[in-house]
Amino acid sequence: EVQLGESGGGLVQPGGSLRLSCAASGFTFTNYWMSWVRQAPGEGLQWVANIKEDGSEKYYVDFVKGRFTISRDNAKNSLYLQMNSLGAEATAVYYCARQVADYGGGKDVWGQGTTVTVFS
Amino acid sequence: QSVLTQPPSASGTPGQRVSISCSGSRSNIGTNYVYWYQQLPGTAPKLLIYKNNQRPSGVPDRFSGSKSGTSASLAISGLRSEDEADYFCAAWDDSLGGYWVFGGGTKVTVL
Numbered sequence: 001e002v003q004l005g006e007s008g009g010g011l012v013q014p015g016g017s018l019r020l021s022c023a024a025s026g027f028t029f030t031n032y033w034m035s036w037v038r039q040a041p042g043e044g045l046q047w048v049a050n051i052k053e054d055g056s057e058k059y060y061v062d063f064v065k066g067r068f069t070i071s072r073d074n075a076k077n078s079l080y081l082q083m084n085s086l087g088a089e090a091t092a093v094y095y096c097a098r099q100v101a102d103y104g105g106g107k108d109v110w111g112q113g114t115t116v117t118v119f120s
Numbered sequence: 121q122s123v124l125t126q127p128p129s130a131s132g133t134p135g136q137r138v139s140i141s142c143s144g145s146r147s148n149i150g151t152n153y154v155y156w157y158q159q160l161p162g163t164a165p166k167l168l169i170y171k172n173n174q175r176p177s178g179v180p181d182r183f184s185g186s187k188s189g190t191s192a193s194l195a196i197s198g199l200r201s202e203d204e205a206d207y208f209c210a211a212w213d214d215s216l217g218g219y220w221v222f223g224g225g226t227k228v229t230v231l
Contacts, residue, residue, distance in 0.1 A: 035220070044208060046222065060219070061220075
């Protein structure tokens with residue numbers, strides 16, 4: 001079964017850091033771009049970053065540039081998001097998602113999400 | 121403030137047709153494909169429509185997408201109780217080096 005599973009969320013103080021992980025299974029991880037998408041409580045979806053199959057290209061939404069870093073370990077079928085200098089606006093459920101080239105980048109598989117709460 | 125604009129809510133009775141609009145600009149919908157996601161309460165989003173009007177395997181043909189200029193729409197025909205969910209449009213935006221943008225979401229209620 002094709003699956004994604006996030007972990008690493010939790011409570012963190014403003015200015016702190018967290019590293020999220022996403023474990024992929026049931027498909028050939030190296031064939032897909034991967035994305036992180038977040039959803040603040042009661043809000044809509046917000047794309048955060050994505051990374052090419054081999055990790056050679058990365059894109060970020062403007063307001064996380066320089067603070068968040070997306071990476072992947074293809075040997076471990078894992079995706080990561082290192083988040084530094086966290087502010088209250090980072091409080092959200094963070095999803096990892098698989099992007100399908102044949103779908104023009106549409107994200108066809110999503111994890112269950114991991115919750116990040118930034119509190120003071 | 122979302123880059124793509126959707127109405128916050130829509131509703132219909134079972135069997136009716138409901139349409140949800142999504143308005144953008146030249147740098148996103150005007151130039152690139154539109155995608156639609158369904159999010160049932162407490163669950164992760166699910167891809168409903170890709171490349172403006174294509175359905176992934178398993179998505180009922182009651183769901184259809186269209187695009188014209190800088191706007192797009194999702195139509196749900198033969199509305200069913202299980203369609204009650206939040207629906208989000210999305211597109212790649214070529215500005216600021218490129219990034220994915222979403223609409224704010226439309227809550228569909230089945231009356």
